[in-house]
Amino acid sequence: MSQLLDALEIERVDSHLHPLGSFDVDDHPVPTGREEIWRFTPLKRLRGLHADASLAGSGVGAEYDAPEAVVVESLEAGNALLGSSGFVPTDRIAARVWHESGRRFAITVPSDTELDRPVFVTLTGTDTETATATHAVITAGAHSKATVVLRFVGSATLADNVEIVVGDGADLTLVSIDDWADDAVHVGHRHARVGRDARFKHVDVTFGGSVVRHDTTAEYAGPGGNVEMLGLYFADAGQHIEHRLFVDHTAPKTKSHVTYKGALQGEGAHTVWIGNVLIRKVAEGIETYEENRNLVLTDGCQADSVPNLEIETGEIAGAGHASATGRFDDEQLFYLRSRGIAEDEARRLVVHGFFNDLIRRIAVPELEEQLAATVEAELAKNVLDGAF
Numbered sequence: 001m002s003q004l005l006d007a008l009e010i011e012r013v014d015s016h017l018h019p020l021g022s023f024d025v026d027d028h029p030v031p032t033g034r035e036e037i038w039r040f041t042p043l044k045r046l047r048g049l050h051a052d053a054s055l056a057g058s059g060v061g062a063e064y065d066a067p068e069a070v071v072v073e074s075l076e077a078g079n080a081l082l083g084s085s086g087f088v089p090t091d092r093i094a095a096r097v098w099h100e101s102g103r104r105f106a107i108t109v110p111s112d113t114e115l116d117r118p119v120f121v122t123l124t125g126t127d128t129e130t131a132t133a134t135h136a137v138i139t140a141g142a143h144s145k146a147t148v149v150l151r152f153v154g155s156a157t158l159a160d161n162v163e164i165v166v167g168d169g170a171d172l173t174l175v176s177i178d179d180w181a182d183d184a185v186h187v188g189h190r191h192a193r194v195g196r197d198a199r200f201k202h203v204d205v206t207f208g209g210s211v212v213r214h215d216t217t218a219e220y221a222g223p224g225g226n227v228e229m230l231g232l233y234f235a236d237a238g239q240h241i242e243h244r245l246f247v248d249h250t251a252p253k254t255k256s257h258v259t260y261k262g263a264l265q266g267e268g269a270h271t272v273w274i275g276n277v278l279i280r281k282v283a284e285g286i287e288t289y290e291e292n293r294n295l296v297l298t299d300g301c302q303a304d305s306v307p308n309l310e311i312e313t314g315e316i317a318g319a320g321h322a323s324a325t326g327r328f329d330d331e332q333l334f335y336l337r338s339r340g341i342a343e344d345e346a347r348r349l350v351v352h353g354f355f356n357d358l359i360r361r362i363a364v365p366e367l368e369e370q371l372a373a374t375v376e377a378e379l380a381k382n383v384l385d386g387a388f
Contacts, residue, residue: 018037018090018217018246018276018278019037019090019091020090021088021089021090022088022089022095023088023089023095023098023099024095025092025095025096025099027095028089028090028091028092028095029092030050030051030052030092031043031050031091031092037091037244038050040242040272040274040304041211041213041240041242041272042211042240045185045210045211045240046185046187046211047128047131047157047185048131049093049131049157049159049185049187050091050092050093050187051092053131054130054131055096055097055100055101055102055131055132055133055159056100056102056130057102057127057129057130057131057132057133057157058102058103058127058132059125059126059127059128059129059130059132059156059157060103060123060124060125060126060132060134060154060156060158061123061124061126062103062105062121062122062123062124062134063121063122063124064107064119064120064121065119065120065121065122066107066119066120067115067116067117067119069109069110069113069115070107070108070109070115070119070146071106071107071108071110072105072106072107072108073105073106073108074103074104074105075104075105075106075135075137076104077099077101077104079104079106081106081137081139082104082135082137082163083163084137084139084163084165084193085137085163085164085165085191085192085193086191086193086219086221087161087163087189087191089161089189090215091189091215093159093187093189094161094189094215096133096159097133097134097135097159097160097161097189098135098161100133101133101134101135101161102132102133102134103132103133103134103135104134104135104136104137105134105135105136105137106136106137106138106139107119107121107136107137107138107139107148108138108139108141109139109140109141109144109146109170109172110141110144111141111142111143111144111167112141112142112143112144113141113144113145113146114144114145114146115144115145115146115147117366118146118147118148118149118175118364118366119146119147119148119149120149120151121148121149121150121151122151122153123150123151123152123153123158124153124154125152125153125154125155125156125158125180125181125184126154126155126156127155127156127157128155128156128157128183128184128185129157130157131157131158131159132156132157132158132159133158133159133160134158134160134161135160135161135162135163136150136160136161136162136163137162137163137164137165138162138163138164138165138172138174139164139165139167140164140165140166140167140170140171140172140198141167141170142167142168142169142170142195143167143168143169143170144167144170144171144172145170145171145172146171146172146173147172147173147174147175147364148172148173148174148175149174149175149177149364149366149367150162150174150175150176150177151177151179152176152177152178152179152180152184152186153179153180153181153208154180154181154184155180155181155183155184156180156184156185156186157184157185158184158185158186158187158188159186159187159188160186160187160188160189161188161189161190161191162176162188162189162190162191163190163191163192164190164191164192164193164200164202165192165193165195166192166193166194166195166198166199166200166225167195167198168195168196168197168198168221168222169195169196169197169198170195170198170199171198171199172198172199172200172201173200173201173202173203173363173364174190174192174200174201174202174203175203175205175362175364175367176188176190176202176203176204176205176214177205177206177207177367178205178206178207178208178209178212179205179207179208179374180207180208180209180212181208181209182208182209182210182239183210184208184209184210184212185209185210185211185212186209186211186212186213186214187211187212187213187214188212188213188214188215189214189215189216189217190202190214190215190216190217191216191217191218191219192217192218192219192227193218193219193220193221194218194219194220194221194225194226194227194254195220195221195222195225196221196222196223196224196225197222197223197224197225198224198225198226199225199226199228200218200225200226200227200228201227201228201229201230201363202216202218202227202228202229202230203229203230203231203232203362203364204216204229204230204231204232204233204243204260205231205232205233205371206231206232206233206234206241206243207233207234207374207378209239209241210238210239210240211239211240211242212240212241212242213240213242213243213244214242214243214244215244215246216229216243216244216245216246217245217246217247217248218246218247218248218256219247219248219250220248220249220250220251220254221250221251222251223251223252223253223254224253224254225251225254225255226254226255226256227247227254227255227256227257228256228257228258229245229247229256229257229258229259229260230258230259230260230358230361230362231243231259231260231261231262231273232260232261232262232355232358232359232371233260233261233262233263233271234262234263234264234265234374234375234378235262235263235264235265235266235269235270235271235301236265236266236269236378236381237265237266237267237268237269237300238266238267238268238269239266239268239269239270240270240271240272241262241270241271241272242271242272242273242274243260243272243273243274244272244274245258245260245273245274245275245276245290246276246277246278247276247277247278247288247290248278248280249277249278249279249280249283249286249288250280250282250283251282251283252282252283252284252285252286253284253285253286254283254286255286255287255288256277256286256287256288256289256290257288257289257290258275258277258289258290258291259290259291259292259358259361260273260275260291260292260293261292261293261294261295261354261355261358262292262293262294262295262303263294263295263296263297263351263354263355263378264294264295264296264297264298264301264302264303265297265298265301265378265381266298266300266301266381267298267299267300267301268300268301269300269301269302270301270302270303270304271294271302271303271304272303272304272305273292273294273303273304273305273306273323274306274308275290275292275306275307275308275321276307276308276309276310277290277308277309277310277319277321278310278312279309279310279311279312279313279316279319280312280313281312281313282313283312283313283316284313284315284316285315285316285317286316286317286319287316287317287318287319288309288316288318288319288320289318289319289320289321289322290307290320290321290322291307291321291322291323292305292307292322292323292324293323293324293325293354294324294325294326295326295327295351295354296325296326296327297347297351303325305323305324305325306323307321307322307323308321309321333346333347333350347379348376348379351375351379352372352375352376355371355375356372359371359372
């Protein structure tokens, strides 16, 4: 009986949603689109990132603005920091980036250090013809507290890996903002290892780009860790935005909470949210909840939302998930218009209300006004196009 249970556990971990990883590129066949983990992704629009297109480009530059205590450095292949999060590629793109990155860098917050302002890293794309590959390692030393903001702008074809190491007792917020031009393609992998009694908040904001696909995973290096994943996305006509999340409860008395919200407008706008939580046998006393909400503003949009829970032990404090996709609430619109508010302004207020709670939860004051303004700009596109 014990052997049977062990076999079932292995089968579940090596699931169709999260296959076992490998650093060997040849262990990851070129996807066809029939695989479960690729069935939503428009492979023909990835410019060969999923196959064997060159990753030799240098069309993404980086600028850093960091407090004095932070260490920012370039890394050579084989540096001990690479892989320090326990990251192992689970698809061909991530494996190729591991071996072929043209730029590898690390951002390290020393132990027992509390930053008085965020670390800002702006990655600017200038070339879509030849793909660029980058690999970053972000480390928050034990009992440190920091916020790191990655902002992607310009035009590029980018594949990147970002490793995050949150030391014991540390508190790290990582904000990733895709504010690309309309022609950008970005396939990103983020993996976090969260230490004992540590707190990690990951915020993924996606507005720009032609195709953006992010795989975000987290695991625990000890009990008491807390992971919060927040996401905000806004897809316009023809845009494909895909977020795939995996929280692996590898230690007892850990917590995770995932909340992603998205809006869609325009013909062919497509969003995908795949959430999965694995609660291993050792993860007794854990708490987890994941939710995804989508607001469809116009006809011609498609939002796919698939929450999953894999539970290997019944000794948990709580686990649940929720998913909802709905059209613009005409009752709210009617209520506001009956109070003398113009239709365009009423629609704007409803959408801002949909996102506002999430923006506040990001808790980075330097970004709140910027994100609210970006939502406003996205709404203006539909007003100008006459879709509302």
